[in-house]
Amino acid sequence: xxxxxxxxxxxxxxxxxxxxxxxxxxxxxxxxxxxxxxxxxxxxxxxxxxxxxxxxxxxxxxxxxxxxxxxxxxxxxxxxxxxxxxxxxxxxxxxxxxxxxxxxxxxxxxxxxxxxxxxxxxxxxxxxxxxxxxxxxxxxxxxxxxxxxxxxxxxxxxxxxxxxxxxxxxxxxxxxxxxxxxxxxxxxxxxxxxxxxxxxxxxxxxxxxxxxxxxxxxxxxxxxxxxxxxxxxxxxxxxxxxxxxxxxxxxxxxxxxxxxxxxxxxxxxxxxxxxxxxxxxxxxxxxxxxxxxxxxxxxxxxxxxxxxxxxxxxxxxxxxxxxxxxxxxxxxxxxxxxxxxxxxxxxxxxxxxxxxxxxxxxxxxxxxxxxxxxxxxxxxxxxxxxxxxxxxxxxxxxxxxxxxxxxxxxxxxxxxxxxxxxxxxxxxxxxxxxxxxxxxxxxxxxxxxxxxxxxxxxxxxxxxxxxxxxxxxxxxxxxxxxxxxxxxxxxxxxxxxxxxxxxxxxxxxxxxxxxxxxxxxxxxxxxxxxxxxxxxxxxxxxxxxxxxxxxxxxxxxxxxxxxxxxxxxxxxxxxxxxxxxxxxxxxxxxxxxxxxxxxxxxxxxxxxxxxxxxxxxxxxxxxxxxxxxxxxxxxxxxxxxxxxxxxxxxxxxxxxxxxxxxxxxxxxxxxxxxxxxxxxxxxxxxxxxxxxxxxxxxxxxxxxxxxxxxxxxxxxxxxxxxxxxxxxxxxxxxxxxxxxxxxxxxxxxxxxxxxxxxxxxxxxxxxxxxxxxxxxxxxxxxxxxxxxxxxxxxxxxxxxxxxxxxxxxxxxxxxxxxxxxxxxxxxx
Amino acid sequence: xxxxxxxxxxxxxxxxxxxxxxxxxxxxxxxxxxxxxxxxxxxxxxxxxxxxxxxxxxxxxxxxxxxxxxxxxxxxxxxxxxxxxxxxxxxxxxxxxxxxxxxxxxxxxxxxxxxxxxxxxxxxxxxxxxxxxxxxxxxxxxxxxxxxxxxxxxxxxxxxxxxxxxx
Numbered sequence: 001x002x003x004x005x006x007x008x009x010x011x012x013x014x015x016x017x018x019x020x021x022x023x024x025x026x027x028x029x030x031x032x033x034x035x036x037x038x039x040x041x042x043x044x045x046x047x048x049x050x051x052x053x054x055x056x057x058x059x060x061x062x063x064x065x066x067x068x069x070x071x072x073x074x075x076x077x078x079x080x081x082x083x084x085x086x087x088x089x090x091x092x093x094x095x096x097x098x099x100x101x102x103x104x105x106x107x108x109x110x111x112x113x114x115x116x117x118x119x120x121x122x123x124x125x126x127x128x129x130x131x132x133x134x135x136x137x138x139x140x141x142x143x144x145x146x147x148x149x150x151x152x153x154x155x156x157x158x159x160x161x162x163x164x165x166x167x168x169x170x171x172x173x174x175x176x177x178x179x180x181x182x183x184x185x186x187x188x189x190x191x192x193x194x195x196x197x198x199x200x201x202x203x204x205x206x207x208x209x210x211x212x213x214x215x216x217x218x219x220x221x222x223x224x225x226x227x228x229x230x231x232x233x234x235x236x237x238x239x240x241x242x243x244x245x246x247x248x249x250x251x252x253x254x255x256x257x258x259x260x261x262x263x264x265x266x267x268x269x270x271x272x273x274x275x276x277x278x279x280x281x282x283x284x285x286x287x288x289x290x291x292x293x294x295x296x297x298x299x300x301x302x303x304x305x306x307x308x309x310x311x312x313x314x315x316x317x318x319x320x321x322x323x324x325x326x327x328x329x330x331x332x333x334x335x336x337x338x339x340x341x342x343x344x345x346x347x348x349x350x351x352x353x354x355x356x357x358x359x360x361x362x363x364x365x366x367x368x369x370x371x372x373x374x375x376x377x378x379x380x381x382x383x384x385x386x387x388x389x390x391x392x393x394x395x396x397x398x399x400x401x402x403x404x405x406x407x408x409x410x411x412x413x414x415x416x417x418x419x420x421x422x423x424x425x426x427x428x429x430x431x432x433x434x435x436x437x438x439x440x441x442x443x444x445x446x447x448x449x450x451x452x453x454x455x456x457x458x459x460x461x462x463x464x465x466x467x468x469x470x471x472x473x474x475x476x477x478x479x480x481x482x483x484x485x486x487x488x489x490x491x492x493x494x495x496x497x498x499x500x501x502x503x504x505x506x507x508x509x510x511x512x513x514x515x516x517x518x519x520x521x522x523x524x525x526x527x528x529x530x531x532x533x534x535x536x537x538x539x540x541x542x543x544x545x546x547x548x549x550x551x552x553x554x555x556x557x558x559x560x561x562x563x564x565x566x567x568x569x570x571x572x573x574x575x576x577x578x579x580x581x582x583x584x585x586x587x588x589x590x591x592x593x594x595x596x597x598x599x600x601x602x603x604x605x606x607x608x609x610x611x612x613x614x615x616x617x618x619x620x621x622x623x624x625x626x627x628x629x630x631x632x633x634x635x636x637x638x639x640x641x642x643x644x645x646x647x648x649x650x651x652x653x654x655x656x657x658x659x660x661x662x663x664x665x666x667x668x669x670x671x672x673x674x675x676x677x678x679x680x681x682x683x684x685x686x687x688x689x690x691x692x693x694x695x696x697x698x699x700x701x702x703x704x705x706x707x708x709x710x711x712x713x714x715x716x717x718x719x720x721x722x723x724x725x726x727x728x729x730x731x732x733x734x735x736x737x738x739x740x741x742x743x744x745x746x747x748x749x750x751x752x753x754x755x756x757x758x759x760x761x762x763x764x765x766x767x768x769x770x771x772x773x774x775x776x777x778x779x780x781x782x783x784x785x786x787x788x789x790x791x792x793x794x795x796x797x798x799x800x801x802x803x804x805x806x807x808x809x810x811x812x813x814x815x816x817x818x819x820x821x822x823x824x825x826x827x828x
Numbered sequence: 829x830x831x832x833x834x835x836x837x838x839x840x841x842x843x844x845x846x847x848x849x850x851x852x853x854x855x856x857x858x859x860x861x862x863x864x865x866x867x868x869x870x871x872x873x874x875x876x877x878x879x880x881x882x883x884x885x886x887x888x889x890x891x892x893x894x895x896x897x898x899x900x901x902x903x904x905x906x907x908x909x910x911x912x913x914x915x916x917x918x919x920x921x922x923x924x925x926x927x928x929x930x931x932x933x934x935x936x937x938x939x940x941x942x943x944x945x946x947x948x949x950x951x952x953x954x955x956x957x958x959x960x961x962x963x964x965x966x967x968x969x970x971x972x973x974x975x976x977x978x979x980x981x982x983x984x985x986x987x988x989x990x991x992x993x994x995x
Contacts, residue, residue, distance in 0.1 A: 211887045
């Protein structure tokens, strides 16, 4: 039965299987669709083909046409006559054409593959038994399929090479195993634009090297080990750690930033860990709408915090200044008693990486006790994203020519690496990228328009972008007008707003200005249009959705608190001002994983489970609700955050679900309109994705995992439901100062919870520093004293020409007392 | 301005002027030649500085040095005598010439004379097959072909360099 041939579709035959694919498809991809695998090494479906490895050689024939009539010439039996080429061609560089016949199973092609493989093996060590890739290695599999049982070459002439070359702190290179496919170097250059590894020399002397300082130090480095088709690149934390077939796969979601990358946790039970089930590595899980096949190194390596030795394993109660281990009953009843007694002077602080279920319960308990629940974030606007967010049917991969993306107040790669990547790719597809930021960032490289406003002027800049206000703005040069026009006229438009240099007042104004711009230009309520918060922590959107909000008066709230209930937030470690405030609170309950600076100030400590030990849901910056699963047993007596809160609630006279996160979610579904259509089953639904990965042929997409456990669900928005959306008025914050102005920025590798507990990542975290323009640094040494908000802190000084004059860039969560733009003195 | 820009301000400016500002990476090869002009090789610092001038990563600049045989990442003699030893040259006695030359100069292939004047290297085809034994000399002055050579003629050439150096 002939399928109806759509326009722009090409029908061809691959080893007898007829398949219809879009025009422009490569033969290897067409084969994949047809279920007929053509082996590859250098080809990767996310990168431009280069035809380097020659493994995908196939025989290709084309229908013969009569030169005079243009009609197809037929064989005697009526079938079209096919003319094959003289030589085999690489299927990865060949685009399909109508009537094409691809042969991969002929004697000729099979022989070619054997020959190509034999060449690879002339200098490959075949040390599969000790190789980390063994068991999931394309070269190993293809050697079994096509490789010679015995080498024809002289073993003594085999190229021997270094086997443990650290390209950086996280990635090791085995030069013998490398087959020079350039997947890693192309990934670094083509996909993430961070070409810090490259080829050196040529021919048999070719090798992967880095000449950059400090080596292969890229936020994306781990991905190269996934797509390496041999065991040449391995990660420092997993190498020689386990065999792939020993491990189980458990679905999880990263909470290190608001993107919500899908993860697979590989676990095994091992003697080395006392017979316990442990996570051996974190791998990307395919979600083409979120992280595609990639994750950043923070997501890949940061998880070690959860298996660190210094986890809290038992409740602690402070007695005469010392922490004494206590039973759960004892600790919970003390906490409940004090929290109940505090009444309206109870302050609950919920960290930005908790699950929706945790936030829901913290909100419920605090409300019951009459206290104040605070979301620990410095950003505002989480209510606006529920009104004019991206909405169902959105996928950043759909944005391209005719669309516009505005990134404002964000060093996007530092704040949310995968958003940066997806925005970059949209720009490469032709979307107009407008970057508005006070200093240059990597995102600028792809920008059609760059807007440089002064720190504090972010909301004013966005207001001016609304066409009718342009005349009022100092920024209204030609490029600015073009940017405004491009945004207004774009078919689809998305705004990413971050927290570069903003405190809560600035963030409030900025988010409203952004929402206004979207409404004014008609970019709301449709898929691929709307506002995305590049939140300062992973599940801040979930916190907002569960009814929590940041507090501009958190410092004073804590000082006046009769009881403070701090869950998953290292206030004291992040900012000494909070440390001071918390020290003044009468009674402090800390629910935490580690021995943090905040925990030092606690009266009761409740050990919580890490994300690997429990289940729950998270809501991303795009408002995709995603589900994660338990992978390993809890550390010691630790409990899930929502369960601990429920048990406190029970003692304080409020019934909350304390066992099943799924049942808590039902409560969420019942209470919040946006979540009303959801349940755990819906979140676990999957559909076919392209490229197809994770099947037996490991050579195609790398060793990342296919997604069997859920793609998540994008929440609806008020605008999408056609409800009227009004944005409250706001004041433009005044930031005029004499002298230097300190502004907070976000770094991917910060000193905050929980990254610093991951031993493998610790060396990657900078020591405390501030950045200044060289023109402002006259007379200052390498180490300076910063006077900020009444504190004096000694830090390293970094000179950076991208920092505007008069500005001191201060990273958040580096122990410096900053939560908003503040006057500052820097001295020796 | 980095050290390279200070040292060769005019030369670098001249090279950059040949390329559009948004394609300035194309200047990487001429800049590498400038960098290796005096010392005979490209230092790690040169790679960093050329990367700064052209907005390229150090690794990208280095990969050019690695790919092309006329860029060097190690110090050697002021004059690099690069003798072709490919098949056609070998048939005309290039191998023997190279061996005898090394013996007379007192160094092995790939080594440099004690005075730092001469390095002898064996290289692939220089397209002078019919005039072998032949070599090219890479020096601060550029690249020069010497064809139909004998050991004597080559030693005389080296002697002339020595004279030049002493004068």
